[in-house]
Amino acid sequence: MTHTLNETHDAALTSWVESANDPQSDFPIQNLPFAVFRRAGSGAPFRGGVAIGDQVVDLAALDAVLAGRPDHAVARQAAALGARDSLNALMAAGPAAWSALRLALSRLLRADAPARPDLLVAQADAEFAVPATIGDYTDFYTSIHHATAVGKLFRPDNPLLPNYKWVPIGYHGRSSTIGVSGQEFRRPLGQTRGATDAEPVFGASKRMDFELEVGIFVGPGNAPGEPIAAADAEAHVFGLCLLNDWSARDLQAWEYQPLGPFLSKNFATTISPWIVTTEALAPYRTGWRRDAADPQPLPYLDYPALRGGGGFDIELEVQLQTAAMRQAGQAPATLATSNFRHSYWTVAQLLAHHTVNGCALRPGDLLGSGTQSGPEAAQAGSLLELSAGGKQPLTLPNGEQRVFLEDGDRVVLRGRAARPGLPRIGFGAASGTLLAADKR
Numbered sequence: 001m002t003h004t005l006n007e008t009h010d011a012a013l014t015s016w017v018e019s020a021n022d023p024q025s026d027f028p029i030q031n032l033p034f035a036v037f038r039r040a041g042s043g044a045p046f047r048g049g050v051a052i053g054d055q056v057v058d059l060a061a062l063d064a065v066l067a068g069r070p071d072h073a074v075a076r077q078a079a080a081l082g083a084r085d086s087l088n089a090l091m092a093a094g095p096a097a098w099s100a101l102r103l104a105l106s107r108l109l110r111a112d113a114p115a116r117p118d119l120l121v122a123q124a125d126a127e128f129a130v131p132a133t134i135g136d137y138t139d140f141y142t143s144i145h146h147a148t149a150v151g152k153l154f155r156p157d158n159p160l161l162p163n164y165k166w167v168p169i170g171y172h173g174r175s176s177t178i179g180v181s182g183q184e185f186r187r188p189l190g191q192t193r194g195a196t197d198a199e200p201v202f203g204a205s206k207r208m209d210f211e212l213e214v215g216i217f218v219g220p221g222n223a224p225g226e227p228i229a230a231a232d233a234e235a236h237v238f239g240l241c242l243l244n245d246w247s248a249r250d251l252q253a254w255e256y257q258p259l260g261p262f263l264s265k266n267f268a269t270t271i272s273p274w275i276v277t278t279e280a281l282a283p284y285r286t287g288w289r290r291d292a293a294d295p296q297p298l299p300y301l302d303y304p305a306l307r308g309g310g311g312f313d314i315e316l317e318v319q320l321q322t323a324a325m326r327q328a329g330q331a332p333a334t335l336a337t338s339n340f341r342h343s344y345w346t347v348a349q350l351l352a353h354h355t356v357n358g359c360a361l362r363p364g365d366l367l368g369s370g371t372q373s374g375p376e377a378a379q380a381g382s383l384l385e386l387s388a389g390g391k392q393p394l395t396l397p398n399g400e401q402r403v404f405l406e407d408g409d410r411v412v413l414r415g416r417a418a419r420p421g422l423p424r425i426g427f428g429a430a431s432g433t434l435l436a437a438d439k440r
Contacts, residue, residue: 003099003282008032008106011422016115019053026274026416026426027051032105033274033427034087034239040127048082048090051274051428052109055120059083065116066104075104086133087275091219091238092363098219098238099279128273130180131241132217132364137173137269138354139213139245139368144344146373146381153389165295168345168353170370173245174266178366181430185268187407187437190251204437205248205264207390208405211371212318212381212413214340215243215271216347218365225358231303233348234278236361240312240347242272242413242430243368249384249404269368270432272413278347280425284417285309286341300356301349310348314340314427316372316415318381322400323408332412333396338374338381340415407436 008030014021015029027033029052037049037056049056060083066076078101081089090097107113141147144164151159163169179185187208193200219238222228228236245265252264288310290296297306316339319332345353350367371381380386383404386394393401405411411434415427 003279005282006103008102008279009283013106014111015052015109016111016113017053017055017109017120019055020109022053023424025053026424026428027053028423028425029106029109030423031276031280031425032102033276033280034082034090034131035273035275036086036129036131037121037126037273039121039125046085046129048084048087049121049126050105051123052120054123056123056126057105057109057119058121061119065108065119072100072104074100079104086364087131087238088133088364091132091217092221094220095235098277102277102279128180130178130271131273131275134175134178134364134366135362137175137178137366137368138170139173139265139370140345140350141169141370142343142345142350143371143373143381145342145375145379146371146385149373149380149385153384166298168350170354171260173269173368175366177267178269178271179432180271180273181428181432183268183270183432184435185246185432186435188248188251188263188267189437190248190263191254192250193254200254205251206404207249208434209247209249209383210318210405210411211245211247212316212336212338213243213245213372214314214316214369214415215241216350216367216369217241217275218351218361218367219363221362221365222355222360224360227355227358228351228361229303230301230348230352231305233351236351237278237347239275239277240281240314240427241275242415242427244270244411244413244430244432245368245371246270246432247382268432270430271366272428272430274428276425276427281312281314281417283422284313284419284425286311286313288346297349301352303348306346306348310346311341311343312347312417313419314415314417316340316381317413319412319414320396320402321410321412322396322398322406324400325396325398326410328398330398332410335386335394336378336380338372338379340369340372342374343369343372405434407434409434
């Protein structure tokens with residue numbers, strides 16, 4: 001399923017919320033992403049909201065506006081689901097409900113509609129929570145450029161394992177440590193063993209890294225034993241967010257054989273508060289291509305819309321701000337930029353593969369795309385690649401150097417879909433800060 005363009009995508013639309021009309025805003029009226037928020041420090045229950053410019057539309061305030069509007073009856077029901085303390089019920093409602101709510105919001109917020117500032121809370125006055133109760137989290141490995149670059153560090157003559165071009169590779173992550181932007185966490189402890197060490201040692205990771213990823217929130221699930229066909233998969237996707245799958249590379253090197261990552265990945269994952277719907281991203285679809293020399297997808301991973309518009313053209317950026325930079329009032333430095341269109345596997349293929357064996361997905365489940373590195377060295381989505389495995393230090397604008405993350409480092413992910421003549425559909429930021437290890 002790919003969304004048909006409709007009146008909500010009209011590039012000429014503007015809003016009575018003036019900040020939404022700024023070309024540099026992540027949240028024009030054509031975007032309308034979802035989050036869970038409350039007024040900062042209020043102690044009030046969290047509830048669903050929608051971004052418009054520098055404001056949040058309080059979904060709990062929409063009921064009175066939509067009451068008595070039979071043309072927006074479905075939207076009213078969807079808004080009530082979204083007004084809860086997590087978005088799971090809205091996610092479960094499906095594409096028709098999401099689209100109805102998007103249309104009602106678009107019409108309410110347009111410049112020719114009566115201004116309703118009573119519906120808004122300034123983002124600067126809000127705090128955000130993880131937008132859904134995430135029952136399960138699966139992280140994939142969909143960038144062939146990342147897989148090749150990392151593989152070359154350990155297997156120069158054979159960087160890709162034989163299955164990579166045939167099957168979307170993934171592992172089951174830990175949902176309990178997923179946090180929203182602003183997350184702080186301690187440097188993890190665990191076992192490591194150097195190449196010349198006879199035995200492992202226990203201690204804090206010395207090779208901390210980030211991973212620039214896209215998160216995929218599941219909408220309606222599937223019953224156990226009933227796979228989701230690739231052609232139908234996007235009807236089961238609520239939307240996309242930014243995701244940083246923090247990694248302790250030295251713990252990972254010692255533990256990942258034979259069953260994959262464990263303590264090296266399960267201590268923290270940071271996501272952006274905003275979920276951008278696939279409907280908002282409809283004008284930014286892109287064709288999916290596979291090199292003719294590579295294996296083509298097996299039939300269950302192929303579908304009619306794959307090559308014409310299976311991908312998303314989403315610009316991605318990773319920034320680093322050290323403790324010294326913050327103290328000096330210096331902005332984060334950009335380390336790399338990439339694009340989700342470089343992904344070797346599509347969103348639909350990930351859902352189809354995840355469920356083909358009968359696995360059930362549930363509303364609010366989260367999939368990670370894996371590190372989204374591009375074909376150029378400057379498009380690497382991890383320090384492991386950017387520093388060539390720790391052998392080539394990166395020099396920051398203030399003269400500091402990094403091969404891996406230091407205590408106090410803050411990593412900021414950003415993303416946006418942008419094309420000439422179209423508004424910028426932004427994702428906001430996913431920011432996380434590494435603290436010193438627990439001294440126990």
